[in-house]
Amino acid sequence: MDQAEQLRIIKASQQTRPLARVITVTSGKGGVGKSNTAINLAIQFRKVGKKVIILDADFGLANIEIMFGTVPKHNLCDLIYQGKSIRDVITWGPMDVGFISGGSGIAGMSNLSRDYLAYIIRNLAELDAIADIVIVDTGAGISDAVLEFLVASGEVILVTTPEPTSITDSYSLLKALQRHPRFRQEDTKVKMLANRVEKEAEGEMLFHKLNAVVSRYLKLPMTYLGFIPQDAQLSKAVMQQKPVSLENPSAKSSQAYERVALRLLDIEQNNPQKSCGMAAFFSHIILGRKGN
Secondary structure, eight states, rough: HHHHHHHHHHHHHHHHHHEEEEEEOSSSSSSSSSHHHHHHHHHHHHHHHEEEEEEOOTTOOOOOHHHHTTOOOOOHHHHHHHHOOOOTEEEEOOOOOEEEEETTGGGGGGGSSSHHHHHHHHHTTTTHHSEEEEEEEEEEESSSHHHHHHHOOOOOEEEEOOEEEHHHHHHHHHHHHHOOOOOOGGGGGEEEEEEESHHHHHHHHHHHHHHHHHIIIIOOEEEEEEEOOOOOHHHHHHHTSSOOHHHHHSSHHHHHHHHHHHHHHHHHHHHHOOOOOOHHHHHHHHHHHOOO
């Protein structure tokens, strides 16, 4: 499938439905709370009436399904190779947050026939009718797969902790993203979330520390999204395989996730970004893999 044909399919899929807002959550290293962020933001979006789907693109791991306390019957591979519909591969979790396990299916999409790719893209476009917001939970680090998702996304949340290794790895991830041949700075907004900080001032200091280096050496604009505090209640909820935003809504971390979610919605209302929808999102990834 060439680029012109992909664009025709995307345009056709966008004529009959609104486009989902795609938010990609990522981190420079594992263990910084990326998947927790994806799930708790999804819960907070649901609390204000938004329909949300999480795509677990952290291939090889199952953090989202562990937090949901359920094992999905199907994953994205079943849509790609077994003829399942997009609704078949959605698992519904707490508060009717939808969840799609990525499996390893996306890696082989560029090898499929033109007609079959068109079928898959049209199926994925159905997510625009099901969800207002799609949260993509990527793997951690600087793999090709992670970068493909970031390049395709118009909105990236970078989860960073005060640990020196987290700061260094966050910078390395942004450096790799900025050097990606298909990265366009005007199309991707990077927002940093400070996680596991003791207080608000520490979160702001963490952002300024990372942003100073990013601005100087990468010339990459980055905004501060907010902070999530260290919270024993969050750790307790994780051990119970439940989102803290549901298990203990009054916890410090729950309230912080609520503030971040409301800020994201406020940003969208006051300075709307053009939504690409899921057909364009996945077509961008497929096109990139075909070009490699």
